Amino acid sequence: xxxNPTAPGLPGDDEPGRRRIGVxxxxxxxxxxxxxxxxxxxxxxxxxxxxxxxxxxxxxxADGQQHTMVHDIxxxxxxxxxxxxxxxxxHTTTFRGVSRRADLNPYAYTxxxxxxxxxxxxxxxxxxxxxxxxxxxxxxxxxxxxxxxLSPLRVETVPATMVVGGGVTGLRTAIGLADxxxxxxxxxxxxxxGGWLGRLGPTFPHDTPGRDQIAGLVAQIAQRPTITVxxxxxxxxxxxSFGNYTAKVHVRGETTDELRQFQVGxxxxxxxxxxxxxxVGELGYGIDGVVTLHEFGTLVDEATGxxxxxxxxxxxSIAYVYCVGNRQAEGNAYCSKFCCAATxxxxxxxxxxxxxxRQFHLHRDVRAYGRYELLYTESRExxxxxxxxxxxxxxxxxxxxxxxxxxxxxxxxxxxDELTIPVDLVVLVTGMVPRxxxxxxxxxxxxxGDDGFYNEIHPKLRPVETVVDGVMIxxxxxxxxxxxxxxxxxxxxxxxxxxxxxxxxxxLDPLVATVNEAACTGCGECLTTCPYDAISAYPCDTGQxxxxxxxxxxxxxxxxxxxxxxxxxxxxxxxxQMLAAIDGLADREPVA
Amino acid sequence: MTTVVDVDLMADLKKFGATDVSACFSxxxxxxICPLADDDATFPxxxxxxxxxxxxxxxxxxxxxxxxxxxxLCSQSCPTKADPGEFxxxxxxxAIASYEPTGLARVIYTRPKLxxxxxxxxxxxxxxxxxTQADLGGIHSPTLALFQFVPSxxxxxxxxxxxxxxxxxxxWGVVRMTRALARRDGVTWADVAGSRAAxxxxxxxxxxxxxxxxxxxxxFREDCHDDQPAEPLWRRRWLVHALTxxxxxxxxxxxxxDYGLELAGIKMTGTPIPLxxxxxxxxxxxxxxxxxxxxxxxxxxxxxxxxxxxxSTGSDWLLLTLLWITxxxxxxxxxxxxxxxxxxxxxxxxxxxxxxxxELMLMVPFTKFAHAMYRPVALFFYALxxxxxx
Numbered sequence: 001x002x003x004n005p006t007a008p009g010l011p012g013d014d015e016p017g018r019r020r021i022g023v024x025x026x027x028x029x030x031x032x033x034x035x036x037x038x039x040x041x042x043x044x045x046x047x048x049x050x051x052x053x054x055x056x057x058x059x060x061x062a063d064g065q066q067h068t069m070v071h072d073i074x075x076x077x078x079x080x081x082x083x084x085x086x087x088x089x090x091h092t093t094t095f096r097g098v099s100r101r102a103d104l105n106p107y108a109y110t111x112x113x114x115x116x117x118x119x120x121x122x123x124x125x126x127x128x129x130x131x132x133x134x135x136x137x138x139x140x141x142x143x144x145x146x147x148x149x150l151s152p153l154r155v156e157t158v159p160a161t162m163v164v165g166g167g168v169t170g171l172r173t174a175i176g177l178a179d180x181x182x183x184x185x186x187x188x189x190x191x192x193x194g195g196w197l198g199r200l201g202p203t204f205p206h207d208t209p210g211r212d213q214i215a216g217l218v219a220q221i222a223q224r225p226t227i228t229v230x231x232x233x234x235x236x237x238x239x240x241s242f243g244n245y246t247a248k249v250h251v252r253g254e255t256t257d258e259l260r261q262f263q264v265g266x267x268x269x270x271x272x273x274x275x276x277x278x279x280v281g282e283l284g285y286g287i288d289g290v291v292t293l294h295e296f297g298t299l300v301d302e303a304t305g306x307x308x309x310x311x312x313x314x315x316x317s318i319a320y321v322y323c324v325g326n327r328q329a330e331g332n333a334y335c336s337k338f339c340c341a342a343t344x345x346x347x348x349x350x351x352x353x354x355x356x357x358r359q360f361h362l363h364r365d366v367r368a369y370g371r372y373e374l375l376y377t378e379s380r381e382x383x384x385x386x387x388x389x390x391x392x393x394x395x396x397x398x399x400x401x402x403x404x405x406x407x408x409x410x411x412x413x414x415x416x417d418e419l420t421i422p423v424d425l426v427v428l429v430t431g432m433v434p435r436x437x438x439x440x441x442x443x444x445x446x447x448x449g450d451d452g453f454y455n456e457i458h459p460k461l462r463p464v465e466t467v468v469d470g471v472m473i474x475x476x477x478x479x480x481x482x483x484x485x486x487x488x489x490x491x492x493x494x495x496x497x498x499x500x501x502x503x504x505x506x507x508l509d510p511l512v513a514t515v516n517e518a519a520c521t522g523c524g525e526c527l528t529t530c531p532y533d534a535i536s537a538y539p540c541d542t543g544q545x546x547x548x549x550x551x552x553x554x555x556x557x558x559x560x561x562x563x564x565x566x567x568x569x570x571x572x573x574x575x576x577q578m579l580a581a582i583d584g585l586a587d588r589e590p591v592a
Numbered sequence: 593m594t595t596v597v598d599v600d601l602m603a604d605l606k607k608f609g610a611t612d613v614s615a616c617f618s619x620x621x622x623x624x625i626c627p628l629a630d631d632d633a634t635f636p637x638x639x640x641x642x643x644x645x646x647x648x649x650x651x652x653x654x655x656x657x658x659x660x661x662x663x664x665l666c667s668q669s670c671p672t673k674a675d676p677g678e679f680x681x682x683x684x685x686x687a688i689a690s691y692e693p694t695g696l697a698r699v700i701y702t703r704p705k706l707x708x709x710x711x712x713x714x715x716x717x718x719x720x721x722x723x724t725q726a727d728l729g730g731i732h733s734p735t736l737a738l739f740q741f742v743p744s745x746x747x748x749x750x751x752x753x754x755x756x757x758x759x760x761x762x763x764w765g766v767v768r769m770t771r772a773l774a775r776r777d778g779v780t781w782a783d784v785a786g787s788r789a790a791x792x793x794x795x796x797x798x799x800x801x802x803x804x805x806x807x808x809x810x811x812f813r814e815d816c817h818d819d820q821p822a823e824p825l826w827r828r829r830w831l832v833h834a835l836t837x838x839x840x841x842x843x844x845x846x847x848x849x850d851y852g853l854e855l856a857g858i859k860m861t862g863t864p865i866p867l868x869x870x871x872x873x874x875x876x877x878x879x880x881x882x883x884x885x886x887x888x889x890x891x892x893x894x895x896x897x898x899x900x901x902x903x904s905t906g907s908d909w910l911l912l913t914l915l916w917i918t919x920x921x922x923x924x925x926x927x928x929x930x931x932x933x934x935x936x937x938x939x940x941x942x943x944x945x946x947x948x949x950x951e952l953m954l955m956v957p958f959t960k961f962a963h964a965m966y967r968p969v970a971l972f973f974y975a976l977x978x979x980x981x982x
Contacts, residue, residue, distance in 0.1 A: 316599070358600075358602070358646075360597075380614060380617060380672075381614055381615045382614070383602065385602075385645060408594060413618050413641050414642065414645060414650070417594070417595055419594070419595050420594050420596045420597060421596075422599065423599075
């Protein structure tokens, strides 16, 4: 390959403009080298006049190899780096780090994927895989040859967070944010703080009344002057860019309504969920004595005198029917997570009120996970009986002639014959449903899952971030969960907000679109293309020009092909770089 | 078919013992470790489930209750400490109380103090009744003329009457139990007596139940190896139990032989006979066997030698005590009969002996003794079921 073509516009071998690129071809311990002849790949590009270092390595990502690369970059004065290894998703950050440590601009680094896109896909064709690897590496070199140094975009951030929702998650999040040094605005739609938990009596696992938990949080908030609480208020507008948003809040006053504005750096959405409300007739709902878990909780908390009564009649036996409106083939398929533990806990409360009450739990798996297992054990020891009914045959609930209720089911452990349990009260264990919040959802462009709850980017790796920059979600608006887990999510959002806002500025990837003003004719095609509203138009002498807000641009490149004048370029992936890469792939003279 | 749950069953069962069984979560460790739970039998787990849910008919129709010999392995291995072994014993008590019609068994099991009073009163009744008919003047005769003191006719007919009453109450219970078991197992008359093959099966099952298991104690001996080899042979439960059964049956046999001899005109009841005389030899050996068995059981319960004897209820003590008094007073009478000068206390021990023996027989369907009636029935159904599996 001694006749390796040189890129257009670049001078010849001895001229000062020639690049000094280091190329490292990884074996990946055999993942690549078992199918790709890495020595041949190295030989194919080693003679490229822009390639100063060409090596194969067992593991490019290994510490020792990283040191070698830093050493090479510094000693050979390299100005470009190509690593042919695995997917960029895996190690882009690793090798950008190598570049940075060697004082090389991180954006002069190109990762070439010869594992997922080559060796793994072509295990049956070693020759073809090797040729393909050569082409991919050449494309990478060609792209790197045209790289220009880029610096991260720096945006100033506002040290304030708006928490939407004043339930347990929102309140605990507000306290966490205030304690970490950010000012907080809590926006609650209702007149009172507290949400669902604020209406509950003793809750699992510690028997602390929900009301007291909320009262405790509200008292802590009162001691923190950096927290502003707005009730009867709704978020109605959001403008601005990453780290510096203007939020408009509509506050309903006694006499007049008010529109207030706040500058905030991030949002934490903690709008919670609603409880499922059964249809009349669903599992006997509507019959006297058939109640939901929520209604039952109130009944138990208000029981006095060592007896549980329903409409003046003493309750002797109770049947709990689990998974109502949840885990259904038709309808809500998800599990609400809290209801098993809540019901088990309620049954313990019942047995404390009147130990002689017989309690039957008709379930489809008791998901009393973690420490809630202890509650489950306690309830069994107190005499609760658990019966599993088949997924496709829910219990039938009827009123018998004497006004009592008859619950008929098949118990997995004694079946297949049906059992009829005569009871005084049937409790439908209802789970959570997503809260109807369309205005907020569309205002913030929050992504919603099939189940109607808000979606995070990744449930484990990025559990509170959304695809919308600066907007985090926490608590039951993300999916059903017990209060403690909701609060954990809120605290994760605190940390995340602090990570963004505490430095006072944020660095964004510079891989964004730029407009060549000279070429832009102001046709406006790009304005409607951008999914992030990052492109705006500004007037100038010759009409109007397009302007890309770097803070809002996500570098998707959607506007580049739209521009009829080719006036938009994506930094790091310029048109010239991409064309050169294609030439490299095809291994021929550059397209003009 | 829909079964209506008895929501009060568990509370009722707790009166008979088994307070811990609520903790059971049906893991089945008890079934896995039980050496007797074979042929897809799922006890004790399944039987505990019946109780928890409130399936009274299923519980009373469970032959598995009576295939358990309470070795205690299940209770030792239970992860929730629900004590399945004690539960099975409790369920047997509940079954005895449910099968018999008078409610006396329920009193004995659930109110042990009142039960003891009843037991004493019954014995006292027998004693007083005989005393009203006794010839108190005969006490000082030169020989110990027991059957002149209380006429042998009286003892005989009182015994017959007691046996008839016992059999009537017992038969009632056995019929109820049989129907419950047959219903649950789906066994019909045709299955047990409908054909020659059915009769052959029934005969084989009856032999397995009465011969191999009840008299031979085969599974108790071979499978319930909870106490082997740690327990010395002399206090292994199956042997002690077998000696008690054999002793009791031996004494029963000796009594029948004695009566047969009287009918045949060879020897009148109460006539002094030498030790080698068949009925007396049998009676002495059987009596020693019974006394050994009952005494070891009492000691074992007192000292809690085995898991099975760790918990003792009033009914356990009642049966053993009645058996022990009967056996012991029998030997006291032996001594009195052959003492040189007939002692006066011999008459009183005789009175006590007869009264307690009568009571023991009369109370069979109501005390723990009832297992002697019910267990063979269950083992019969067990043998039938095993035959069907094969």
